[in-house]
Amino acid sequence: MRRSVAEAARSVLLAADPSAKVKAARAAARDWRCGRLDRRFDVAMPDQPARPERPELLSPARMPKRGRAGSERGRIATLHALAHIEFAAIDLAFDLIGRFGDAFPTAFVDDWMRVGAEEAMHFALLARRLRALGTGYGDLPAHGGLWEAAEATTQDAAARLAVVPMVLEARGLDVTPATIAHFCRAGDERSAALLTRILADEVRHVAAGVRWFRFCCDAERFDAADRWRVLVGLHFRGAIKPPFNDSARGAAGLTTEFYSPLAVS
Numbered sequence: 502m503r504r505s506v507a508e509a510a511r512s513v514l515l516a517a518d519p520s521a522k523v524k525a526a527r528a529a530a531r532d533w534r535c536g537r538l539d540r541r542f543d544v545a546m547p548d549q550p551a552r553p554e555r556p557e558l559l560s561p562a563r564m565p566k567r568g569r570a571g572s573e574r575g576r577i578a579t580l581h582a583l584a585h586i587e588f589a590a591i592d593l594a595f596d597l598i599g600r601f602g603d604a605f606p607t608a609f610v611d612d613w614m615r616v617g618a619e620e621a622m623h624f625a626l627l628a629r630r631l632r633a634l635g636t637g638y639g640d641l642p643a644h645g646g647l648w649e650a651a652e653a654t655t656q657d658a659a660a661r662l663a664v665v666p667m668v669l670e671a672r673g674l675d676v677t678p679a680t681i682a683h684f685c686r687a688g689d690e691r692s693a694a695l696l697t698r699i700l701a702d703e704v705r706h707v708a709a710g711v712r713w714f715r716f717c718c719d720a721e722r723f724d725a726a727d728r729w730r731v732l733v734g735l736h737f738r739g740a741i742k743p744p745f746n747d748s749a750r751g752a753a754g755l756t757t758e759f760y761s762p763l764a765v766s
């Protein structure tokens with residue numbers, strides 16, 4: 502029997518080694534695109550994705566300071582933190598497919614397979630950039646809490662979409678332009694170009710989140726913006742903080758009516 506979508510997603514989550522995870526993500530997306538996976542959701546997703554031995558995972562409070570803003574050490578720390586976020590994003594995309602895909606039309610799997618393959622590419626590009634700067638993914642400690650949002654929302658696809666793409670990935674849209682400017686000022690055009698490319702992709706990831714969140718709300722006759730605020734209040738412990746990149750958020754369909762009533766300054 503052919504491999505199922507769920508088996509392919511699970512194989513990504515269970516790959517610990519970074520290059521094995523990237524390979525599994527690309528293979529799953531390619532096999533899906535070429536019609537080589539059956540649309541079956543016959544195996545469960547693991548509670549936790551497999552992780553490599555390095556980086557060491559620390560709570561945010563224990564993370565070392567990143568070094569002076571414009572210094573090479575500071576830039577490497579930023580690139581390492583971003584690589585770690587992209588690594589977690591691979592797992593988040595495939596968990597969404599394997600855990601919730603059965604409740605959605607096939608286009609949901611299409612969208613998140615594409616997102617998952619892009620996250621794998623983002624991770625691989627950042628890891629390569631770190632190597633060009635004489636270091637690599639795993640050489641610094643990393644944030645240990647990135648799976649928490651997933652754990653808080655294993656029961657509810659709409660809650661997962663509300664928190665992961667529509668809060669966390671949207672936050673990436675807000676902060677990335679300043680990071681790009683920062684790399685430009687330091688004369689690191691290569692890293693700036695890489696982050697510019699990633700930002701363009703991330704707008705589409707947020708858009709996919711909004712699209713499928715609206716699908717969930719329409720099915721239950723909820724107003725999407727009201728429902729989003731309820732779910733964020735229930736499942737997200739952080740604050741929704743400005744400054745917002747309203748134009749990038751708007752391009753993704755995440756309009757101010759969603760988040761401005763929640764914004765704390």
Ligand SMILES: [Fe+2]
Binds near residue numbers: 703
């Ligand atoms: Fe990404």
Ligand SMILES: [Fe+2]
Binds near residue numbers: 590620670702706
């Ligand atoms: Fe993303």
